[in-house]
Amino acid sequence: MKSLGIIITSVLVSSVVAVIPIAEKSKNFWLNSGRASIEESLRVRNIVEKAKNVIIFIGDGMSLPTITASRILKGQSAKHPGEETILSWEKFPYAGLAKTYNVDSQVPDSAGTATAFLSGVKTRMGMINVDASVNRGDCAASQGHELDTILRWSLDTGKSAGVVTTTRITHATPAGAYASVANRNWEGDNEMTDVHGGCKDIAKQLVEDNKDIQVIMGGGRHYFYPNGHKDPENGHNGQRQDGRNLIEEWQKEKATRGVKAKFVWNATDLSHVDPASTDYLLGLFDSSHMSYSYEQETQDTKDPTLAEMTEKAIQILQKNNNGFFLLVEGGNIDHSHHSGRAFDALHDTLALEQAVAKSASITNEKDTLILVTADHSHTMTMAGYPARGNPILGVAGKASDNKYYTTLIYGTGPGHASPRHDASHHHTLVESYNQDAAVPTHSETHGGEDVAIYARGPYAHLLTGVHEQNYLAHVMAFASCVGPYKQSGACSHSGGIIG
Incomplete structure (x- = not known):
């Protein structure tokens, strides 16, 4: 399996390869997992005793x-x-x-x-x-x-x-x-x-x-x-x-x-x-x-x-x-x-x-x-169309301004910038990174x-x-x-x- 570093690099060069587990490519995987979930749900019984x-x-x-x-x-x-x-x-x-x-x-x-x-x-x-x-x-x-x-x-x-x-x-x-x-x-x-x-x-x-x-x-x-x-x-x-x-x-x-x-x-x-x-x-x-x-x-x-x-x-x-x-x-x-x-x-x-x-x-x-x-x-919301397995803190793709943006973005907050910064120029996977925000507020x-x-x-x-x-x-x-x-x-x- 690709490391997270390799995946994020592939996104930045826009040659995204989704990480799909082999089992999930088979219809039987999803049919069988669906049946198993039904059986598990049928086994659930309401507990109606006093909660200690x-x-x-x-x-x-x-x-x-x-x-x-x-x-x-x-x-x-x-x-x-x-x-x-x-x-x-x-x-x-x-x-x-x-x-x-x-x-x-x-x-x-x-x-x-x-x-x-x-x-x-x-x-x-x-x-x-x-x-x-x-x-x-x-x-x-x-x-x-x-x-x-x-x-x-x-x-x-x-x-x-x-x-x-x-x-x-x-x-x-x-x-x-x-x-x-x-x-x-x-x-x-x-x-x-x-x-x-x-x-x-x-x-x-x-x-x-x-x-x-x-x-x-x-x-x-x-x-x-x-x-x-x-x-x-x-x-x-x-x-x-x-x-x-x-x-x-x-x-x-x-x-x-x-x-x-x-x-x-x-x-x-x-x-x-x-x-x-x-x-x-x-x-x-x-x-x-x-x-x-x-x-x-x-x-x-x-x-x-x-x-x-x-x-x-x-x-x-x-x-x-x-x-x-x-x-x-x-x-x-x-x-x-x-x-x-x-x-x-x-x-x-x-x-x-x-x-x-x-x-x-x-x-x-x-x-x-x-x-x-x-x-x-x-x-905070999840945006864009990132490939399966793309780092959740990573880059999702390019916007219409030809700049990259992250999967996670905010409606408000300190991450707002005008003009918008290009996420590809920042290390988005570190603790100090501020995701983009649509509206500038001191505190999200x-x-x-x-x-x-x-x-x-x-x-x-x-x-x-x-x-x-x-x-x-x-x-x-x-x-x-x-x-x-x-x-x-x-x-x-x-x-x-x-x-």
Whole structure:
């Protein structure tokens, strides 16, 4: 088989030779594979028992083109054409679509979407777990309009709970599990100097109001350290203005209760955490967002992988016989897209894929509902007519201006140039490359189309079809009999809701 380097060279000299596996040239291959897929689908049986555990994976900004391109990259990294590859969640028996709009915006943000799939209520853009009767940024009006979430419902029924992310732990999606704010930017008190009305910043809410969350992992140390406190990794000052060290407060509260708790800030320390002797874990691995997965592979970032964090979280949480709820976010997919860098977006999607594969391998499909979805999409698309096996990060062909363009391009973003640059003059396969963008924006924007949902486990069949995004929270709550579906009168688990 041709190497990727040979394939990209052939594209640039416009003598494209498609890489077609020999078996696929036979009609019998496709007829037999079709029959096999029918037989496999017929073997699927709906699981209608109570979900002891619920895990929701969020690929932040993981649009359908992102999934397709990542699938191809995975295959090409293994020296295959790539298009025929299967991602771990694509083996799940059920799939559907979610409509992602916020109540006030066709194209959503991560705060409004997190509120939807974690609380079961759609709201405005930029607000976390505050209903849409409140305007963004109105601290006083938000009080009394806070929303509970699937994480809180799970804790209230005796389950354990955890939040894992590659962003700051106070960022929109992870904060959607535990915080309520009228403005997603209120991550630390330094972001609220002009806010009046008695609202708490997100970091303070996490430590003061969520003492029963067993596992917390992500970035964002600077919102927990006071101004003047040096970060252990980079020496930067903390950003809290109230003088409080929330990490020390978390540790002291656990010591007062006599529970087995650990704080870690790097991959080595996390690897040494013994789940058997750890009931509470706080891992903050960067002063801000964690590093991209490719950087973790090629540099000494000291950050654990998303799969490593997910595995450790499950090992700790599954000690509870009542079960657990876990939110896992691959947040840097979104940040990569905003930068117009498809390379990092695809690699971080594959890092999420490894985390999903790990969770599926150490949990039981009969008692654990696993969902994989995105909060919103992005404007990246696959364009042109590249040959089978063409590098997904490579050049697709020539445009009418006689310049080459890449397969992956953006509708908006920092990759816009006028006149347009010629992709053949750039090394498109490297991390730093910015794909072309049709419209110049400093940061590439979100997209507004539906996102995919993949599911396996108890009541996963409820996630087929097209649904409003808030439906996901209802399915998770119904399957695990928590929150509004806690009472047996509403959640029979003998085939459906009974009146």
